[in-house]
Amino acid sequence: MTPGMFDLLGFGPQGWGLPLLQAAGITISAALCGFLLGSVFGIGGATLKLARSPVLRLIGQAYTTIFRGVPEILVVYLFYFGGSVVLTTLLNTGGFPGFYSLPSFVMGVFAVGIVSGAYQAEVYRSAYLRLDRGQIEAGASCGMSKFLLLRRIIGPQTLRFALPALGNIWQSALKETSLLSVIGLTELLRQAGTAAGSTRQPLLFYAVAAAMFLVIGRMTGAVLGRMENHLAKPWRR
Amino acid sequence: MASVNRSVVAHNTPAVPAISVNDLHKRYGTVEVLKGIDFRAHDGEVVSILGASGSGKSTFLRCLNLLELPSAGRLQIFGEKVNLRPSGSNLRIGDRNQVDRLRTQVAMVFQNFCLWSHMTVLENLMEAPVHVQRRSRGQVRDEAEAMLKRVGLIDRAKAYPAQLSGGQQQRAAIARALVMKPRVLLFDEPTSALDPELVGEVLKVMRDLAAEGRTMLIVTHEMAFARDVSSRIVFLEQGRINAEGLPQELFRGGVSERFDQFIARFNQG
Amino acid sequence: MDREGPRRTVSRHPLLLQIFLIYYGLGQIAPLRHSALWPFLREPYWCAILALALNTSAYTAEIIRGAVQAVPAHEIEAGRACGMSGFLLRRRIIWPIALRQGLAVYGSEAILMIKATSLASIITLTELTGIAHKLISSTYRVFEIFIVTGAIYLALTFLMSTAFALFERQLHAHHAHRRA
Ligand SMILES: Nc1ncnc2c1ncn2[C@@H]1O[C@H](COP(=O)(O)OP(=O)(O)OP(=O)(O)O)[C@@H](O)[C@H]1O
Ligand SMILES: [Mg+2]
Numbered sequence: 001m002t003p004g005m006f007d008l009l010g011f012g013p014q015g016w017g018l019p020l021l022q023a024a025g026i027t028i029s030a031a032l033c034g035f036l037l038g039s040v041f042g043i044g045g046a047t048l049k050l051a052r053s054p055v056l057r058l059i060g061q062a063y064t065t066i067f068r069g070v071p072e073i074l075v076v077y078l079f080y081f082g083g084s085v086v087l088t089t090l091l092n093t094g095g096f097p098g099f100y101s102l103p104s105f106v107m108g109v110f111a112v113g114i115v116s117g118a119y120q121a122e123v124y125r126s127a128y129l130r131l132d133r134g135q136i137e138a139g140a141s142c143g144m145s146k147f148l149l150l151r152r153i154i155g156p157q158t159l160r161f162a163l164p165a166l167g168n169i170w171q172s173a174l175k176e177t178s179l180l181s182v183i184g185l186t187e188l189l190r191q192a193g194t195a196a197g198s199t200r201q202p203l204l205f206y207a208v209a210a211a212m213f214l215v216i217g218r219m220t221g222a223v224l225g226r227m228e229n230h231l232a233k234p235w236r237r
Numbered sequence: 238m239a240s241v242n243r244s245v246v247a248h249n250t251p252a253v254p255a256i257s258v259n260d261l262h263k264r265y266g267t268v269e270v271l272k273g274i275d276f277r278a279h280d281g282e283v284v285s286i287l288g289a290s291g292s293g294k295s296t297f298l299r300c301l302n303l304l305e306l307p308s309a310g311r312l313q314i315f316g317e318k319v320n321l322r323p324s325g326s327n328l329r330i331g332d333r334n335q336v337d338r339l340r341t342q343v344a345m346v347f348q349n350f351c352l353w354s355h356m357t358v359l360e361n362l363m364e365a366p367v368h369v370q371r372r373s374r375g376q377v378r379d380e381a382e383a384m385l386k387r388v389g390l391i392d393r394a395k396a397y398p399a400q401l402s403g404g405q406q407q408r409a410a411i412a413r414a415l416v417m418k419p420r421v422l423l424f425d426e427p428t429s430a431l432d433p434e435l436v437g438e439v440l441k442v443m444r445d446l447a448a449e450g451r452t453m454l455i456v457t458h459e460m461a462f463a464r465d466v467s468s469r470i471v472f473l474e475q476g477r478i479n480a481e482g483l484p485q486e487l488f489r490g491g492v493s494e495r496f497d498q499f500i501a502r503f504n505q506g
Numbered sequence: 507m508d509r510e511g512p513r514r515t516v517s518r519h520p521l522l523l524q525i526f527l528i529y530y531g532l533g534q535i536a537p538l539r540h541s542a543l544w545p546f547l548r549e550p551y552w553c554a555i556l557a558l559a560l561n562t563s564a565y566t567a568e569i570i571r572g573a574v575q576a577v578p579a580h581e582i583e584a585g586r587a588c589g590m591s592g593f594l595l596r597r598r599i600i601w602p603i604a605l606r607q608g609l610a611v612y613g614s615e616a617i618l619m620i621k622a623t624s625l626a627s628i629i630t631l632t633e634l635t636g637i638a639h640k641l642i643s644s645t646y647r648v649f650e651i652f653i654v655t656g657a658i659y660l661a662l663t664f665l666m667s668t669a670f671a672l673f674e675r676q677l678h679a680h681h682a683h684r685r686a
Contacts, residue, residue: 069617069663070656071624074635082648138351138410141302142365142417143340145333152368156355178520182628189523202530210519210527234355234397 008199009208016195016205023191024212030105030187031174034112038173041117046124060121067118072111073179079111080104080183108180116173120166127161128154160231167224171217178213188212242480242493253316255280255421255452256301256343261310263296263476264327270296272476274310278421278454283447285463285484286456288473289499294456297473298423301454302345303336314339315420341370344419348426350406352398358385358409359394362416370417377416384412388442404435408442415446422446424455460503464488472496521561522625529553529629554626562619569615573608574600606677613670617663624659634658 011017048060067075084101091100131154139149181190192209196202254277263271270293278284288294299305300312303319308327312319319339320331330336352361362381366372385391388408398406407427414422427443428436440462447453447466457463463470464484472480472493480493490497532538532547546552577600585599627636638655642648 066656066660069621069660071621071635071659073624073627074638074652074655074659077635077639077642078648078652081642081646082652085646085648132351132354134347134349134351135353137304138345138347138353141304141340141345141347142413143337143369144365145337148368152364153353153355157353160355175520178522179625181522189520189526192523193526196530201534202526203532203534206523206527206531210523213519213523231355234357235399237400 005204008195008201008204016191016199019191020188020195020208020212023186023188024216026105026185027174027177027187027213028216030109030112030177030180030185031170033109034177035116035170035173037109037113038116038120038169041114042120042124045117045121046128049121049125050128064118064121067115068122072115072176073182075115076108076111076179076183079107079114083107083110104180104183104185108177108183108185112173112176112180115176116169119169119172120162123162123165123169124158127158127165130161131157160235163224163228163231167221167228170220170224174217174220175213242482242496254278254313255282255315256454257313257316258301259311261297261300261312262308263293263300263305264308270476271300271307274476274478276471276478278452280420280452281450282469283451283453283455283467284469284471285467286454286471286473287458287460287463287496287499292473293476294473295425298345298425298454298456301421302340302343302423303330304345306330314343337369341365341417342419343421343423344414344417345423346407346410346414346425346427348429350398350403350410350430352406352410352413354398357395357397358390358401361398361409362413365413365417381412381416384416385409388412389438402435403431404438407431407435407439411439411442411446421452421454424453424457426456426458428457428459458503460500472499521557521622522628524561525554525557525625525629528557550626550629550631553629554623554631558619558622561622562615565615566612569608569611570604572611573604576607577603602677606674609670609674609677613667613674616670617666620662620666621659 007014009015009017009020045060045063048056049064051057051060080102084099087102088098088100091098135157136149136153139153144152177187178189180187181193184190186194188209192205196205199205256276256278258274258276261271261274261276262269274297286294286297296305300307301314306328307321312321317335317339320335321328322331352358353364356364359378359381362384363374363377366377366380367374382391382394385394388411390405390409390412393401393405393409398409401409407430411422411427424443428439431439436459440459443453443455443462444466455463455467467484470480470482470484470487471478472487472495474495480487480496482492486492487496488500490500528547529550532553538544538547547556581603582595582599585595590598623633624635626633627639630636632640634655638651641651645651
């Protein structure tokens with residue numbers, strides 16, 4: 001007798017419930033790490049794009065243009081294969097022969113992060129440009145140092161202006177983690193694929209994965225929406 | 238300077254002026270906006286700076302808080318020489334810490350209030366004393382609340398700037414300047430951005446401050462206020478001090494032809 | 507992000523997942539497998555196209571809706587005042603104005619589509635990324651291959667955005683004198 005749908009999705013001996021949940025956890029953590037790393041790249045990229053020096057501006061522009069213009073999957077390959085090539089070359093010249101590769105989670109997070117950062121740079125830059133110069137000046141006139149200004153005035157307000165667009169970028173990062181299945185990371189899509197292959201029920205498992213992506217997206221979106229709402233409070237009349 | 242029309246020649250002066258400026262120049266590119274200003278303000282003086290639009294009033298005031306760096310000249314605040322180093326044809330800051338410290342002593346009130354929009358009124362007031370001057374939070378809170386009571390805003394302490402009227406915002410901005418316990422207050426057209434019916438409440442606060450004996454430098458287009466409240470008027474024309482003196486003497490006329498024209502144009506509307 | 511279109515609410519699903527659902531999932535539906543469509547739906551090429559089309563269509567609908575809604579009411583009224591209505595009003599007034607409004611947003615969606623085609627390589631379609639992947643796994647000259655492939659994609663997206671810009675300029679020719 002073939003197992004029914006609930007057996008397949010349950011937590012029993014024939015159930016794929018637990019592996020799918022674990023995979024969802026990996027999806028969420030890869031997306032989160034990638035997005036946070038992307039914030040670092042994004043702030044760096046925005047700083048470059050706003051720099052006075054034309055060379056720095058050019059570097060920032062090149063970064064955002066390239067990583068927004070090239071397919072994400074290609075970037076994933078670049079990091080995964082490129083990372084192991086670099087590592088192998090280094091270790092071989094250091095006297096350790098053989099072939100080495102890096103964990104797909106780490107490389108995948110880097111790939112998601114660098115792409116996400118290219119989009120975030122754009123968002124941070126335009127949020128910064130929306131700041132009221134007068135308020136920054138008011139800070140300076142009170143004797144605030146550059147760092148204090150950044151921490152107390154510029155940072156919080158830039159974040160507030162950037163948050164709505166950052167929400168969209170988060171959703172993209174979440175979806176992009178599905179590409180990490182091609183470098184062997186057992187995230188949601190790959191786990192669903194494994195289940196589909198061994199049960200011959202692709203329709204069921206891909207639909208379940210789709211539903212799980214939707215739920216994760218909705219829930220994190222709601223959290224971000226709350227944050228946005230909270231940070232927008234001062235601007236409401 | 239010989240060309241300045243002075244109504245009062247000798248000043249009965251204490252030893253150290255609050256602010257002392259010598260031969261101050263400011264250039265933007267090739268345009269010289271301030272062309273050699275000599276100026277002194279003493280403790281307890283209320284100086285109104287008048288002049289036509291573009292005469293350099295804001296630029297001058299901003300130089301005193303070092304929001305603009307002079308291109309040449311010397312600046313002393315309470316006898317302390319501001320460390321400015323030549324760099325090409327301009328000056329640049331020699332000692333950041335000194336500048337940040339002096340800025341808390343020479344507070345600025347802006348035309349557009351410039352309250353920090355992500356903080357409540359109370360947080361705006363406490364920001365600089367706590368984070369720049371590193372005074373204790375509890376004590377600063379008490380002082381900030383007392384200051385808000387003074388300017389009549391204690392019931393709006395928890396409100397955000399966007400929820401206040403222009404007049405309330407400007408009173409809050411004045412209170413924000415005051416809690417730093419500055420020794421000089423600079424005002425750059427504090428009522429120009431306000432609806433006419435809100436000007437009075439801000440001027441009243443400023444009148445009270447003047448009556449307290451605060452040292453204030455005020456750029457304004459409120460002629461009646463300047464005449465009644467100032468202990469001295471400085472009239473700027475094209476980047477130079479054209480006339481300077483007691484308000485009643487300057488407004489009586491005859492000290493400076495340009496000033497009389499300026500007032501006449503003003504009274505016409 | 508330079509030009510903000512309508513908020514992208516429609517597709518919360520990863521495109522790759524949609525591709526798998528179609529490529530692996532549809533075969534499970536027996537009637538479909540015996541239908542005349544099956545020769546197409548068996549092919550990675552058509553599956554990829556179907557997935558891309560489904561993925562972009564909902565968002566494109568949003569773009570069109572936004573653009574039509576953004577047509578100023580007074581211009582429509584002016585059309586009505588000239589006696590236009592129904593199809594004539596749409597064809598002569600509403601659609602041309604909406605096209606100008608929506609074109610920029612649609613341009614960035616088109617660029618996203620170019621990038622999205624790369625995912626077809628996962629279901630064995632040997633397009634650009636598929637070839638790059640093959641070369642990378644056989645030669646391990648990752649960086650050279652990334653640079654060349656990336657440059658081709660950048661060139662494609664550049665061509666696409668230039669084409670859209672030219673089209674836009676053409677449509678806005680009546681504003682040309684303002685720019686001078
Ligand atoms: N950042 C700047 N770059 C170039 N020119 C400037 C700059 N700031 C001010 N100026 C010029 O300097 C001159 C003096 O400006 P300032 O703002 O000091 O005038 P003001 O007397 O305050 O005028 P208003 O009454 O209109 O405020 C003006 O001609 C102005 O155009
Ligand atoms: Mg001014």
